[in-house]
Amino acid sequence: SQQGEEDPQALSIQEGENATMNCSYKTSINNLQWYRQNSGRGLVHLILIRSNEREKHSGRLRVTLDTSKKSSSLLITASRAADTASYFCATGSNQAGTALIFGKGTTLSVSS
Amino acid sequence: GAGVSQSPSNKVTEKGKDVELRCDPISGHTALYWYRQRLGQGLEFLIYFQGNSAPDKSGLPSDRFSAERTGESVSTLTIQRTQQEDSAVYLCASSLVRLTRGDTEAFFGQGTRLTVV
Numbered sequence: 323s324q325q326g327e328e329d330p331q332a333l334s335i336q337e338g339e340n341a342t343m344n345c346s347y348k349t350s351i352n353n354l355q356w357y358r359q360n361s362g363r364g365l366v367h368l369i370l371i372r373s374n375e376r377e378k379h380s381g382r383l384r385v386t387l388d389t390s391k392k393s394s395s396l397l398i399t400a401s402r403a404a405d406t407a408s409y410f411c412a413t414g415s416n417q418a419g420t421a422l423i424f425g426k427g428t429t430l431s432v433s434s
Numbered sequence: 435g436a437g438v439s440q441s442p443s444n445k446v447t448e449k450g451k452d453v454e455l456r457c458d459p460i461s462g463h464t465a466l467y468w469y470r471q472r473l474g475q476g477l478e479f480l481i482y483f484q485g486n487s488a489p490d491k492s493g494l495p496s497d498r499f500s501a502e503r504t505g506e507s508v509s510t511l512t513i514q515r516t517q518q519e520d521s522a523v524y525l526c527a528s529s530l531v532r533l534t535r536g537d538t539e540a541f542f543g544q545g546t547r548l549t550v551v
Contacts, residue, residue: 422467
């Protein structure tokens, strides 16, 4: 079974708006990562947040982590049409073994 | 090369045939992962290699699936007697596993799109 579950499954917004995606997981983790996928091919790493961190920023990206609720959120500010893609969270956990476990993703559409 | 390389990019095969997919990880990356992604779905973990340790095969869906990796180099994923439900994009990723287990950023190849007809 998959560890992470993203919400919503699909999100449509206008350019300039902010996009927020959420991820929930089940077991304890070492880190949580967000990846982006264009056109159903290779994934690109966006940001990693460790279990002892609560918030992290990278450019227009802001990630939060709440280990008590086993959830994370990814905020993309001032979205652009080029942000249109699928976004996945992935958890690294000793309990789940050594592989990153991915959720089903959120499909983001940004229209101009 | 600079990134993870997978070949072929696309593969169409007849049901019942065997296929072999190849992954060249980033040089120096000790960890290598194979994932499967069906259309519109998330990534399904298949197998994980870490250096010379025994691979984690817990995600392989059946005994028709197998994978090899020699040392820290190329890996091949073999699917025997392919079925239509094997149609998917097969993604390979590698990472540099550091001493602190919190840092396991994975670098992905562009995947092999397998179509079984």
